[in-house]
Amino acid sequence: MSVLENKDMLNQLDQVIAKYKGQKGAVMQSLQDAQEIFGHVPKDVQIHIAEGLGVTLSEVYGVATFYSQFALEPRGRFIVGVCMGTACYVRGAKNVLDKMVAATGTPVGKTSEDGRFTIRDTRCLGACGLAPVIMINDDVYGRLVPDDVPGIVDKYKEL
């Protein structure tokens, strides 16, 4: 089933396209807003953007695959980003990531079976002073040790 069958979401997408059409960087902007609406940007959505903006699907798909922020597959309710930037890495980010994988039962790059968590290793999140740092959706957790992880995960399991 296509996500575009949701008329409300489709309507929002059409508004996004109308807003950016003809502007520089319209593809990038539209993809970003579309991801806000649908949670990810599957093929149907990319085709809709390409047709709406009057650009090729190749261009849209090129942008969508260039930036790691775009997800082509559905993602979990909570996107967990474990920073692997230099500062976090030297302060033990790898151990934090391993613990995160164990606590959520979800490999890196994948989404948990219940659709709750998506685990990603990310580049520098720009919070080096708090290293090692993770983000869960818009929440930031810093100065972590691996043992902090299960407690944090439990909080999101109850939400």
Added chain:
Amino acid sequence: MNNITLTIDGVSVSVPQGSTVLDAAKSAGVRIPTLCYLSGINEIGACRMCVVDTGARALQASCVLPAAEGMTVKTNTPAVREARRVNLELLLSNHDKKCLSCVRSTSCELQNLCNEYGVSDENRFEGSVTPTQIDEVSPSIVRNNAKCILCRRCVAVCEKIQHVGVIGAVNRGFNTAIESPFGEALSNTACINCGQCIAVCPTGALTEKDDTDKVWAALNDETKYVVVQPAPAVRAALGEEFGIPMGTSVTGKMACSLRRLGFDKVFDVDFGADLTIMEEATELIGRVTKGGVLPMITSCSPGWIKFCETNYPDFLPNLSSCKSPHEMEGAMIKTYYAEKNGIDPKSIVVVSVMPCTAKKFEAARPELGHDGMADVDVVITTRELARMIRQAGIDFASLPDEDFDKLLGESTGAGVIFGATGGVMEAALRTAYETITGKTLDAVEFKAVRGLEGIKEAELDLDGLKVKVAVAHSTGMAAHLLDQIRSGEKEGLTFIEVMACPGGCVNGGGQPIVSPDEREKHDPRTLRAQALYQEDKGKLLRKSHENPEIKQIYADFLGEPNGHKSHELLHTSYQKRTKY
């Protein structure tokens, strides 16, 4: 506009404002090597082959560097040469380097530059290698990413010239690849099979699907009656494969070489072109006089047909129902010719030699045949024919001139010019004029529809009947024209010729490869077209309806143009296709 004066390798040159250093170097007689650069459509400074020393901290890519007043540029210093060589060595570190088995060996720009810049160890840098992925699902085009250098010339021509845009750069960094969206095979996309991507590929990453094995097998099968028919544009370019200067027509040698390859009959698609004109001109006159759908649009170019079916299905009723010339001739070989000579049509193998990769797709269309037989069995390109001639040990350049075989080999000048943009239009007008007016047309050359302008328009006076016509070449230009008709901006057109490739068939995706360097020196679209117009001029008969074999086929077999038999064998229909 002010000129800019700068010095390149000690030579002072003046160039118009807005020129790049690469442009300026050309006017100073300095050749700077390029790989990703394609004038006007791909100027992205990606490959760094064109680096030069301007005295700045680092070497700069001259293809995107604006020429500035007083600039001093050095293009030939040890640092520049070393940078270019290392660049090539790095490209080679992720290239399959199977030059010995590559069809682009000797016409490969990467290979040539490696030779020029003295790359002495193709394995100098060893590192990660992109896994090889070969897409050979398409009947026309093969993509091998192990030979791709990510120059994006194919992407540019597909999107900017053809308005097809089914390939692009995906992913990022080392994982960057040129692909169709969502990893689809080209054949599952809106690709029109035109092969313009092949024509601009500097390496062997994009090639035609080689069907020469099928032809050799047929030639070697004694139960088969193998007939060959080359398209008009092939004779204008085949010689280039054998060192004959561009723009030389090699019709006689080509006929001779085909006979020596062992074909049972050597016919000529020029005949099929004359037949097409009989049908198409009649169809046009019918539409004009009986109030049919206008403008009528030509249907010879299979790349254009798929483009129209996919992107402009509202124009399908405008397409002429005529099959393309080689399909018509294939149908005649398997009916008229077979009947006349008592040959079982099922034993006949029709091989078309085409300047075109889309013809391979066209020949496989299920509707183009009858009684379970395809009109055309195998299509090979000009390049593939050249390969066969070389393998057979035929010294092409020293061959004598021979003629085509009778019954389906005679042609007029009108059939010859099909290979150039505007040629079908001109040929149709020659016949339509005489049919409509009943008068003899003395000035047979309609110069207004010749040449390389993207969209050519003319208003013609056919003895009082005013006819507005237009000619578009490249599907990008066709799209532009159809958009104007859709919006009502352009009105009153009666007849439109569309060819999918820029310049028409002479510059088709199956023609001999011409590097961008050579293209800047002489335009193959012009020179090859001149060869055809020259041949037209030399013909005694220049109007399709004067072709004696055409008269004979209507008298003996078809009856009349657009008659019952014609509709059964020479006409076809189209289908709407999805874009994604």
